Amino acid sequence: NAGVTQTPKFQVLKTGQSMTLQCAQDMNHNSMYWYRQDPGMGLRLIYYSASEGTTDKGEVPNGYNVSRLNKREFSLRLESAAPSQTSVYFCASSVILAQPAYEQYFGPGTRLTVT
Amino acid sequence: GQQLNQSPQSMFIQEGEDVSMNCTSSSIFNTWLWYKQDPGEGPVLLIALYKAGELTSNGRLTAQFGITRKDSFLNISASIPSDVGIYFCAGQLGETSGSRLTFGEGTQLTVNP
Numbered sequence: 001n002a003g004v005t006q007t008p009k010f011q012v013l014k015t016g017q018s019m020t021l022q023c024a025q026d027m028n029h030n031s032m033y034w035y036r037q038d039p040g041m042g043l044r045l046i047y048y049s050a051s052e053g054t055t056d057k058g059e060v061p062n063g064y065n066v067s068r069l070n071k072r073e074f075s076l077r078l079e080s081a082a083p084s085q086t087s088v089y090f091c092a093s094s095v096i097l098a099q100p101a102y103e104q105y106f107g108p109g110t111r112l113t114v115t
Numbered sequence: 116g117q118q119l120n121q122s123p124q125s126m127f128i129q130e131g132e133d134v135s136m137n138c139t140s141s142s143i144f145n146t147w148l149w150y151k152q153d154p155g156e157g158p159v160l161l162i163a164l165y166k167a168g169e170l171t172s173n174g175r176l177t178a179q180f181g182i183t184r185k186d187s188f189l190n191i192s193a194s195i196p197s198d199v200g201i202y203f204c205a206g207q208l209g210e211t212s213g214s215r216l217t218f219g220e221g222t223q224l225t226v227n228p
Binding site for chain 1: 119150155158159160203205215216218219220
């Protein structure tokens with residue numbers, strides 16, 4: 001049971017290049033999330049998928065697209081990378097609980113630099 | 116949107132000391148979560164709180180869900196060097212899977228042996 005996995009771990013892009021960050025979870029969770037983490041700003045939600053087949057914008061969606069490929073996988077795409085997208089990107093998934101609450105579990109992160 | 120104010124931003128303590136950090140919000144939350152992030156890793160869930168007034172412990176960690184539902188604190192007793200890291204609070208407003216979390220900016224903890 002690997003939990004939440006992310007690839008790649010590190011990436012350097014030139015301005016204008018595109019790339020896709022991959023995320024997979026093996027916990028049979030319904031919901032998945034993409035965050036970015038910048039120094040002194042905590043974690044900010046980019047997009048999330050409440051369940052397979054649905055996606056919604058988070059706090060900072062501009063410049064990104066997502067695909068919920070199946071229940072396990074949720075990818076984040078940068079179509080035309082910009083230096084402002086230099087950040088650490090975390091994928092997370094949430095467990096299903098009987099009570100009206102949930103917890104999110106995070107992957108190890110992708111460190112992206114755009115030059 | 117909702118904002119979480121987490122304090123202090125950083126702490127430098129000696130091994131064996133107790134630590135306290137807190138989060139306050141302008142909005143009411145239904146759930147409070149506390150995470151720890153080690154350098155180069157993703158956040159790891161420490162404690163989850165689901166009811167106003169709830170006090171929950173996990174080893175040397177104790178967290179409370181404020182009565183007003185607008186705040187939460189985390190205490191670490193008898194700190195050790197491996198407690199070093201960034202601690203984040205997070206609040207959840209909704210009651211369904213997929214509801215969004217709002218994160219605090221983090222408290223950077225340094226423990227001197």
